[in-house]
Amino acid sequence: MANLKTNIGKLEIKNPVMTASGTFGFGTEYEDFIDISRLGGILVKGITGAERQGNPYPRMAETPSGMLNAVGLQNKGIDYFVEHIYPEISKFDTEIIVNVNGGTIEEYIDVASKVEKLNKIKAIELNISCPNVKQGGMVFGTHCPSAVAVTQAVRNAYSKTLMVKLSPNVTNIVDFALAVEEAGADSISLINTLLGMAIDAKTRKPLLSTITGGLSGPAVKPVALRMVWQVAKSVKIPVIGMGGIMNATDAIEFFLAGASAIQVGTANFINPAVTIEILEGINEYLDNNGFSCLSEIVGALDI
Amino acid sequence: MNNIKAKKRVEDFTIIENKRLNKEFFILKLKSAGELPVILPGQFAEVRIDDNPTTFLRRPISIYNVDYSGNTIELLIKIAGDGTKKLSELKDGGILNIVYPLGNSFSKPAGTKVLLIGGGTGVAPMLILGKYMKANWGIEPLFLLGYRSDKLIIEKERFEALGKVYITTEDGSDGYKGFVTQHPILNEPESNFDIIYTCGPEIMMKAIAKKAKELNSACEVSLENLMGCGIGACLCCIVDTKDKGNVNTCTEGPVFNSERLKWQI
Numbered sequence: 048m049a050n051l052k053t054n055i056g057k058l059e060i061k062n063p064v065m066t067a068s069g070t071f072g073f074g075t076e077y078e079d080f081i082d083i084s085r086l087g088g089i090l091v092k093g094i095t096g097a098e099r100q101g102n103p104y105p106r107m108a109e110t111p112s113g114m115l116n117a118v119g120l121q122n123k124g125i126d127y128f129v130e131h132i133y134p135e136i137s138k139f140d141t142e143i144i145v146n147v148n149g150g151t152i153e154e155y156i157d158v159a160s161k162v163e164k165l166n167k168i169k170a171i172e173l174n175i176s177c178p179n180v181k182q183g184g185m186v187f188g189t190h191c192p193s194a195v196a197v198t199q200a201v202r203n204a205y206s207k208t209l210m211v212k213l214s215p216n217v218t219n220i221v222d223f224a225l226a227v228e229e230a231g232a233d234s235i236s237l238i239n240t241l242l243g244m245a246i247d248a249k250t251r252k253p254l255l256s257t258i259t260g261g262l263s264g265p266a267v268k269p270v271a272l273r274m275v276w277q278v279a280k281s282v283k284i285p286v287i288g289m290g291g292i293m294n295a296t297d298a299i300e301f302f303l304a305g306a307s308a309i310q311v312g313t314a315n316f317i318n319p320a321v322t323i324e325i326l327e328g329i330n331e332y333l334d335n336n337g338f339s340c341l342s343e344i345v346g347a348l349d350i
Numbered sequence: 351m352n353n354i355k356a357k358k359r360v361e362d363f364t365i366i367e368n369k370r371l372n373k374e375f376f377i378l379k380l381k382s383a384g385e386l387p388v389i390l391p392g393q394f395a396e397v398r399i400d401d402n403p404t405t406f407l408r409r410p411i412s413i414y415n416v417d418y419s420g421n422t423i424e425l426l427i428k429i430a431g432d433g434t435k436k437l438s439e440l441k442d443g444g445i446l447n448i449v450y451p452l453g454n455s456f457s458k459p460a461g462t463k464v465l466l467i468g469g470g471t472g473v474a475p476m477l478i479l480g481k482y483m484k485a486n487w488g489i490e491p492l493f494l495l496g497y498r499s500d501k502l503i504i505e506k507e508r509f510e511a512l513g514k515v516y517i518t519t520e521d522g523s524d525g526y527k528g529f530v531t532q533h534p535i536l537n538e539p540e541s542n543f544d545i546i547y548t549c550g551p552e553i554m555m556k557a558i559a560k561k562a563k564e565l566n567s568a569c570e571v572s573l574e575n576l577m578g579c580g581i582g583a584c585l586c587c588i589v590d591t592k593d594k595g596n597v598n599t600c601t602e603g604p605v606f607n608s609e610r611l612k613w614q615i
């Protein structure tokens with residue numbers, strides 16, 4: 048059994064397997080299938096200041112080796128989370144991390160400061176990369192000065208671990224990573240979904256109500272790996288990798304590219320027990336290859 | 351049998367029969383290696399097809415029949431695209447990985463005058479519901495099943511074994527010619543039901559919901575929204591409700607009281 052501990056800023060997690068926001072509900076959806084407490088952490092569904100209904104149906108389309116979604120941050124708002132969901136999920140013996148969203152900098156600060164008061168939650172993930180909302184989200188994540196402004200503002204209002212999740216929908220991901228590092232981020236998560244679209248030739252209509260949506264799944268993995276690799280060698284803070292991880296081998300590839308931890312997203316829809324299988328597979332890989340701790344393979348790409 | 355929902359699980363089933371009914375429909379009979387959990391009428395399974403790029407996500411399919419003594423379940427499937435086509439080609443002895451039992455179920459009616467309306471593959475949850483209500487609620491089901499033509503009628507004898515069956519076909523090749531909503535049983539002065547249960551194309555269910563309202567009957571519809579996960583995690587399968595706004599079809603449904611939905615009917 049290798050040492051799987053890893054660090055996200057000042058936060059130590061017991062193993063590097065986390066779930067990606069928006070793909071794991073609040074954890075309770077998966078309780079029938081796995082022991083949530085075995086995971087390194089869970090990123091709960093994106094939360095905003097006020098309740099949001101999200102986008103109209105249809106919100107998803109299957110595309111080759113992936114899916115497009117246009118959920119649009121449907122959630123009941125931070126107050127509902129604090130009052131009703133937090134007490135229920137506090138029982139999980141794993142790091143619960145809130146994915147923080149907003150249409151304005153004030154909304155991001157509002158959510159972050161309310162989460163800060165929750166004892167069990169030691170980190171937030173600032174989502175400046177949601178492609179499915181008209182305001183905020185990716186607008187912050189694809190314009191460097193905005194990314195800096197929102198990161199700085201939340202950094203000033205929030206003292207625990209601050210993760211920032213970047214959008215892959217930019218020309219030079221490294222510029223953004225360096226900028227948010229400078230602005231006070233403790234770690235960088237990437238990638239969020241890639242902006243895409245799907246068309247039904249028969250009906251000549253788009254398959255999503257919003258026309259465009261976010262692509263996830265194995266289809267995005269090569270892009271995700273490339274971005275993790277580029278960013279990890281440029282910043283000093285840890286990188287949390289995700290995008291198309293379906294099994295332990297995929298996860299190992301992200302560690303080799305420089306990720307200190309990983310998040311599993313779309314794969315949970317196909318195999319609700321996949322996170323535990325990935326965790327066991329990582330351990331097996333380390334044991335079989337004579338590594339005694341995870342950190343030995345982080346960024347160990349042999350070039 | 352109690353009504354407590356069983357835990358959801360992922361399981362490899364063995365295919366013991368793949369029966370082609372006609373050019374569109376087939377039935378997969380699957381055997382569990384262990385003991386089946388309680389499966390309620392209206393619940394569904396998320397079926398894994400394979401690892402191919404075009405059949406990446408699971409496919410939601412209603413449970414058509416359960417046999418607790420043999421630990422088998424049946425799925426009634428219509429070939430709609432790549433995924434269902436691949437399922438139709440599976441051979442006996444093969445393995446099918448499914449996540450089940452998912453979703454809610456049809457509710458017990460206030461009285462005993464009930465009508466179960468199915469259209470196309472929408473007849474699938476009606477068989478299991480008919481069987482369940484007879485065994486557990488002591489209610490004899492009355493079926494109204496709509497098809498395009500007689501060649502597409504599905505296992506009429508199995509429905510007849512449970513209760514009276516009325517058929518409509520669009521071309522008049524069997525039963526009443528027309529749509530289910532035009533059938534006399536819904537259009538006579540004395541037509542009234544404590545509840546109408548239905549599953550089928552959305553346009554049909556909307557017409558039935560409207561009819562039920564006219565007849566002052568309750569109405570439960572089973573929706574077939576596109577699903578990403580089937581377990582309430584992706585929020586892709588939503589339907590707009592009057593009381594709670596967008597809710598997940600896969601966990602709050604697939605069965606809804608038609609009055610809850612913001613349908614334009």
Ligand SMILES: Cc1cc2nc3c(=O)[nH]c(=O)nc-3n(C[C@H](O)[C@H](O)[C@H](O)COP(=O)(O)OP(=O)(O)OC[C@H]3O[C@@H](n4cnc5c(N)ncnc54)[C@H](O)[C@@H]3O)c2cc1C
Nearest residue numbers: 409410411412427428430431432433434471474574575576
């Ligand atoms: C709760 C639920 C229960 C269902 N029960 C049954 C059942 O008992 N038997 C059965 O044959 N089918 C059932 N369906 C529909 C079935 O899931 C789809 O027909 C199937 O996913 C199509 O997959 P495919 O790969 O063959 O087609 P695809 O290539 O994915 O699509 C082919 C066509 O089918 C449509 N389609 C795709 N997914 C769905 C969907 N979820 N619902 C409706 N249309 C869809 C597409 O829009 C497209 O036009 C159910 C759906 C739901 C949500």
Ligand SMILES: Cc1cc2nc3c(=O)[nH]c(=O)nc-3n(C[C@H](O)[C@H](O)[C@H](O)COP(=O)(O)O)c2cc1C
Nearest residue numbers: 067068069093116174238239263264290291312313
């Ligand atoms: C249905 C769906 C909903 C998502 N919702 C969010 C969200 O609320 N916040 C967020 O930061 N990312 C969200 N994402 C992006 C994922 O967290 C992840 O970054 C992305 O899907 C890539 O990983 P994957 O390929 O493993 O899914 C969502 C993805 C999907 C598929």
Ligand code: FES
Nearest residue numbers: 579580584585600
């Ligand atoms: S299908 Fe994912 S929430 Fe319903």
